[in-house]
Amino acid sequence: xxxxxxxxxxxxxxxxxxxxxxxxxxxxxxxxxxxxxxxxxxxxxxxxxxxxxxxxxxxxxxxxxxxxxxxxxxxxxxxxxxxxxxxxxxxxxxxxxxxxxxxxxxxxxxxxxxxxxxxxxxxxxxxxxxxxxxxxxxxxxxxxxxxxxxxxxxxxxxxxxxxxxxxxxxxxxxxxxxxxxxxxxxxxxxxxxxxxxxxxxxxxxxxxxxxxxxxxxxxxxxxxxxxxxxxxxxxxxxxxxxxxxxxxxxxxxxxxxxxxxxxxxxxxxxxxxxxxxxxxxxxxxxxxxxxxxxxxxxxxxxxxxxxxxxxxxxxxxxxxxxxxxxx
Numbered sequence: 001x002x003x004x005x006x007x008x009x010x011x012x013x014x015x016x017x018x019x020x021x022x023x024x025x026x027x028x029x030x031x032x033x034x035x036x037x038x039x040x041x042x043x044x045x046x047x048x049x050x051x052x053x054x055x056x057x058x059x060x061x062x063x064x065x066x067x068x069x070x071x072x073x074x075x076x077x078x079x080x081x082x083x084x085x086x087x088x089x090x091x092x093x094x095x096x097x098x099x100x101x102x103x104x105x106x107x108x109x110x111x112x113x114x115x116x117x118x119x120x121x122x123x124x125x126x127x128x129x130x131x132x133x134x135x136x137x138x139x140x141x142x143x144x145x146x147x148x149x150x151x152x153x154x155x156x157x158x159x160x161x162x163x164x165x166x167x168x169x170x171x172x173x174x175x176x177x178x179x180x181x182x183x184x185x186x187x188x189x190x191x192x193x194x195x196x197x198x199x200x201x202x203x204x205x206x207x208x209x210x211x212x213x214x215x216x217x218x219x220x221x222x223x224x225x226x227x228x229x230x231x232x233x234x235x236x237x238x239x240x241x242x243x244x245x246x247x248x249x250x251x252x253x254x255x256x257x258x259x260x261x262x263x264x265x266x267x268x269x270x271x272x273x274x275x276x277x278x279x280x281x282x283x284x285x286x287x288x289x290x291x292x293x294x295x296x297x298x299x300x301x302x303x304x305x306x307x308x309x310x311x312x313x314x315x316x317x318x319x320x321x322x323x324x325x326x327x
Contacts, residue, residue, distance in 0.1 A: 008050045008142075009177050010186060019189050022113055022205055025051035029188035036187035037194055037291040043149025045185045047192045049168070050142030050176060053116030055098075057107040057123070059132035066107060069126055070098070071214065071237070073225040079104040082161040082168075084223035086214060087122065092236025094212050096122075097204040097223065099168065101161040108159050108170050110143045112204045142173045145192060152183050165199060194288035197296050200252055200324045206265060207250060207285040207298060213237070215246035216300065218325045248282065248300045249325035253311065255287070255295035256318040262287040262295055263313045269299050272310040272318060281305050284313055303327050 007025045011018055015031030018024070026048045029036060039045040057066060067075035072085035079102055087096035096119045098109040111119055116136050123134045146152050146167040154160045154169050161168040171179055180186055196203065202217040213236060214224045224237060240246055255263070269282040282301030290296050297313070299321075305311075307327060311319040 008048050010048045010050075010180055013180070013186055016186075017188070023051060023189045025113070027186070027188040028190045030186050033188070033190055033194075033289065034291040036185070036191035039185060040147040040187050040191055040195060041291070043147050043151070045147065045187045046150075046152070046180070046183050047145040047147075047187050047189065048142070048176070048180070049110075049145050049189070049192075050171075050173065051113045052138075052143045053111040053113060053119075054137040054141045054143065054170060055109045055111065055116055055120060055123075056135050056137050057109075057132055058105065058135075059130070061130040062107050062132050063102065065127075065130040065132050067228070069123070069231060071224040071231060071233075072100070073228040074100065074102075074107075077102050077107075080162070082163050084219075086219065086223050087119065088214075088231070088233025088237070090232055092213050092233040092240075093210065094204065094208050094214060094217075099161060101159065103159055106159075108161075110168065110170070115204070140173055141170045142176045144169045144171050144176070144179065146183075147195075155179065165195075165201070190288070193286065194290045194296070197252075197286050197288045197298055198290055198293065200250070200298065202250060202298070203286065207300065209300075212248075212300075213240060213246055215240050216248045216325060217250050245303055245327070246325070247303055249303050249305075249323075249327055250285075251282075251299050251301055251305075252322040252324050253284075253297040253299055253313065253319040254293065254322070255297055255313065257294040259295070259317050262289065263297065263317055267314045269301055269319070270312045271305075272312045274312070276312065276315045278312070281311075298324075 016027040019028035070085040085098045148166045159170045263284045267284040268280040270278040285298045287297040313319045
């Protein structure tokens with residue numbers, strides 16, 4: 001959970017409704033979910049992600065050291081180039097996800113809310129003789145998302161991550177309200193999440209569980225570099241990539257729009273032909289209401305589920321699937 005001191009001051013904006021887990025501390029919406037989605041899709045507004053953890057790594061060895069620990073090739077990461085990386089367990093299961101950028105002197109990363117302490121402890125335990133310093137900067141910096149197409153300029157001196165989905169700013173936390181006043185309208189995390197689901201982008205803790213490997217989520221080549229040196233969990237990554245297939249795969253679901261409620265995280269997924277008493281073949285990871293597509297979801301299902309099979313979510317929600325990860 002986010003620290004109480006980091007509950008966003010933007011929760012005081014008109015119409016703000018606080019988000020629930022795992023996004024406590026910021027607004028779910030500001031009174032009009034679909035308007036907020038349309039604004040983001042059109043390249044205007046911003047999203048307050050100030051509940052996310054922020055970690056920095058400094059020192060002359062920072063990139064070569066991180067290269068040894070992460071799944072991504074970062075030893076020669078150019079200043080300003082955004083990348084994604086994972087920390088895996090010894091068995092190749094996903095433990096941490098980092099959104100990275102280096103400014104030439106400091107590597108900046110934002111991570112899922114509440115995960116920064118465990119990540120920091122792991123990084124500290126691996127410092128050995130390397131000239132690096134790791135710091136939790138969550139109390140000092142707030143992550144803010146500007147959508148793709150936004151013409152808003154980052155304040156001078158603020159580090160940014162430029163991605164295909166928009167820009168992420170590491171904004172000094174004390175300037176968050178001033179930034180919001182100048183760059184509104186604000187959009188809540190429900191709008192941000194709906195667009196994330198539409199884009200098939202997995203999120204740690206929602207699309208992952210204790211046994212998720214990167215191949216199941218389509219993260220090979222995105223957050224996992226196959227042509228780099230050793231790192232923890234590499235054996236599993238190489239074995240599955242070269243010799244086998246992952247046991248599960250991420251799918252995108254179009255949900256029956258006649259249902260009032262969205263299926264929650266963990267809702268069972270079955271073959272529609274088997275009915276609600278059929279064998280569970282997967283589970284919903286994230287569901288959302290999209291301003292154009294209606295109710296949608298991501299789910300993890302067994303690899304051998306036919307890609308064109310009609311599915312049943314929960315007890316009665318019909319769903320059709322789109323392939324995200326090939327079986």
